[in-house]
Amino acid sequence: MSDLNLRIPGPVPLPEDVLEVGGRQMINHRGPEFADIINRMTTNFKTVLGTQGRAYFLTASGTGSMEAAIVNTLSPGDRILSISIGSFGNRFGDIAEAFGVEVTRIEFEWGKAADPERVREEIRSMQDCAAVVVTHNESSTGVMNPIDDLSRVIHDESDALVLVDAVSSAAGVPLPMDDWGLDVVGTASQKSWVAPPGIAMVAMSDRAWKAHENSKIPKYYFDIDQYEKFLQMGQPPFTPALSIIYALDHSLQAIIDEGIEEVLIRHAARAQQTRDGAKRIGLELFPDQSIASDTVTAIRVPDDIDGKVLVSHARDVYNVELGGGQEKLAGKIIRIGHMGWVLPEHIDESIDAVEKTLADLRA
Amino acid sequence: MSDLNLRIPGPVPLPEDVLEVGGRQMINHRGPEFADIINRMTTNFKTVLGTQGRAYFLTASGTGSMEAAIVNTLSPGDRILSISIGSFGNRFGDIAEAFGVEVTRIEFEWGKAADPERVREEIRSMQDCAAVVVTHNESSTGVMNPIDDLSRVIHDESDALVLVDAVSSAAGVPLPMDDWGLDVVGTASQKSWVAPPGIAMVAMSDRAWKAHENSKIPKYYFDIDQYEKFLQMGQPPFTPALSIIYALDHSLQAIIDEGIEEVLIRHAARAQQTRDGAKRIGLELFPDQSIASDTVTAIRVPDDIDGKVLVSHARDVYNVELGGGQEKLAGKIIRIGHMGWVLPEHIDESIDAVEKTLADLRA
Missing domain, CATH: 3.40.640.10 (Type I PLP-dependent aspartate aminotransferase-like (Major domain))
Incomplete structure (x- = not known):
């Protein structure tokens, strides 16, 4: 893309x-x-x-x-x-x-x-x-x-x-x-x-x-x-x-x-894809999975990484605009929105961008 | 058009x-x-x-x-x-x-x-x-x-x-x-x-x-x-x-x-064109010309005509959507807007539509 x-x-x-x-x-x-x-x-x-x-x-x-x-x-x-x-x-x-x-x-x-x-x-x-x-x-x-x-x-x-x-x-x-x-x-x-x-x-x-x-x-x-x-x-x-x-x-x-049921099922699937992707690259969800949102996923930023740098690097280098943390969570979490029109590749690309950014920042 | x-x-x-x-x-x-x-x-x-x-x-x-x-x-x-x-x-x-x-x-x-x-x-x-x-x-x-x-x-x-x-x-x-x-x-x-x-x-x-x-x-x-x-x-x-x-x-x-002066001059010209056009087809401005707006012209509907019929006929037959009168002026005036992006032909077409509509309604 x-x-x-x-x-x-x-x-x-x-x-x-x-x-x-x-x-x-x-x-x-x-x-x-x-x-x-x-x-x-x-x-x-x-x-x-x-x-x-x-x-x-x-x-x-x-x-x-x-x-x-x-x-x-x-x-x-x-x-x-x-x-x-x-x-x-x-x-x-x-x-x-x-x-x-x-x-x-x-x-x-x-x-x-x-x-x-x-x-x-x-x-x-x-x-x-x-x-x-x-x-x-x-x-x-x-x-x-x-x-x-x-x-x-x-x-x-x-x-x-x-x-x-x-x-x-x-x-x-x-x-x-x-x-x-x-x-x-x-x-x-x-x-x-x-x-x-x-x-x-x-x-x-x-x-x-x-x-x-x-x-x-x-x-x-x-x-x-x-x-x-x-x-x-x-x-x-x-x-x-x-x-x-x-x-x-x-x-x-x-x-x-499309059908309301289908729309909701689609949202749940993209949310699960996002959570699975985050875990696959070794990251931890911010909330417990049982209460995790199906429209936006909040992910803990590893302790050795500044979340603000992660967000700007992912945007500047990988063309993915993530949400950062707000107020007391500034720099501590990133957020990936998956509401509305979201294709599986949008999520894959986002997870890839986070993974590559972490590697870049740790290199 | x-x-x-x-x-x-x-x-x-x-x-x-x-x-x-x-x-x-x-x-x-x-x-x-x-x-x-x-x-x-x-x-x-x-x-x-x-x-x-x-x-x-x-x-x-x-x-x-x-x-x-x-x-x-x-x-x-x-x-x-x-x-x-x-x-x-x-x-x-x-x-x-x-x-x-x-x-x-x-x-x-x-x-x-x-x-x-x-x-x-x-x-x-x-x-x-x-x-x-x-x-x-x-x-x-x-x-x-x-x-x-x-x-x-x-x-x-x-x-x-x-x-x-x-x-x-x-x-x-x-x-x-x-x-x-x-x-x-x-x-x-x-x-x-x-x-x-x-x-x-x-x-x-x-x-x-x-x-x-x-x-x-x-x-x-x-x-x-x-x-x-x-x-x-x-x-x-x-x-x-x-x-x-x-x-x-x-x-x-x-x-x-474009230049603010030029924009204002253009508005004044379209307004004058509208007022002149209304008079040319025998209609009377609703307000005195000295206080007439340069962004919208209100025109008296002749006594023998229902302004609401005039507006709907102009829209349905001549593809010109005029403003009608509001509240106590309903049916008594029509309004032609000439603010923003307005070409001389937009105004000519509007005046023509009013003239033809009046002829149709009186036929």
Whole structure:
């Protein structure tokens, strides 16, 4: 491959057909062609998530979907529980705090998943809990949280809404929203959905919609009321990122056409290939294999190697762009993204690049 | 021309080179290539606006730039003046109200520009006024406000910040931000900037930046602090709409290369061509010519014609997509956008389509 092999955990590289569709000419975003697109996208997105709830497309980064989850369901002074296993978990709590919500935080060691029984204890100890915010796939550590178990515990112990940051999980791993009792799922176009960044996607249960009617956090751009009102007319409330909408519509349809089960099986296979490859070249996974993410693999950097040098060497010499470690993991792990459109050779090439880089750096 | 002639006032149609650039492969948004792009864009955007202030690119619709202007400079309970001459002027006031700001509204008749002397009286009658929010180009009525005169009056009479919705004006008409004493200018990629929708652009004066330090409206996604902090590293705080960034970077450079003066002269010429064309076929401009916008022309629909039928007939039969009237102007005006990439034949074809449609409807 002559092109850069982009293996950061999003934005994901895109196949030619998606790039082509994204390069289509502009249309009237208040005309019938757009209505067809947004209606088809809404249906397909809900099908992938297995939800009978509501779904919206916002022009924003993935963080916009997390903000939309918070501002549309909560009020200032509400108490919530924030479960964090890494950088993005912390962010979800930070957003709630920024809007005047009282956040109780449970933080698990980076590299571990959240323990449902500790969450149970914490919820029992809280006087009331309006919502629990939790990251499904923590891409900073390559760990997948057991969202089904966590959701069950939360519903057992409280009436709290379950707000899930599924930015780097949805469409790559199983996430049957209604079956698992999730109230808001937020995700983003540039991850397993195989589109450029720019569209935040939000799905809401009926419970979340009712909470929204009483939510008093001030909001305008992310006020889901406007998206709902305009969706009834097949329109967006504000001029959306049409190019990204085109690409995402195309890719959503491709997921439906391939079959959701097949897409998930493919993701699991590439993840296993990545983990096996890392072990084959003598490296250790950062998290335990049982909780390792199927969309991004975090690998320990050997003690004699600087992870930042590894990443830049692999890029400069072998044309593979790996993810580095963030915050306290800077230099200590590398991350290989395998969500969305990933061929087996993308993974082989990445593992080869790491192996050769290690040899170069030790030579 | 076989393609649809898209003449709504944004999103604007894009030339082939812009669409091609927008279809480029994804890159690491935290790598050196992105840093080059964002730094070049920031410089070019500031050059076009004639400002020494700060500038940021947010992944959002144009409304996001208006929300960013409000939430980054004001606090709940602040009193502001909202000057409205149409639908978008009302929206700017609505956003402020949504965030707990006390909004005094002056509304001028749709089709008129704001009168600086009435604004002077209103500001004098207010006990204090933290900011004035005003639309530069009201695309719902095709009227351009005298922002320079309004800004002078506001500064004469108060310490209020001048927050300008320049979504459909900037890069199409003169808007020397620093010379005119504007504190926040918000605009959007899909207008005169010749890019797809998806990037909101915000420029801030030093005064606005100081106000931002004391601003207490809750915010996260639109908190300009994060954009500033990451811009220092040549990065975005959140994964941006890369495809739109590519296109906007390309088009910003094209504006600089063509010369800002030349771009503005070209816009004025297309606007005059449109107004002349409308008169030639016996139609009347909606606003007085002296305040008619140079980015979108609003034309009265003759009494014997339904404007909605005119718009759909022109699209279906003549392949020209005109803008219709909004809210109280629905069916009463049509609008022809002429911002961004517009060739003389685009305008001729539009006027021809209107003329033929009128003949068809009267036959």
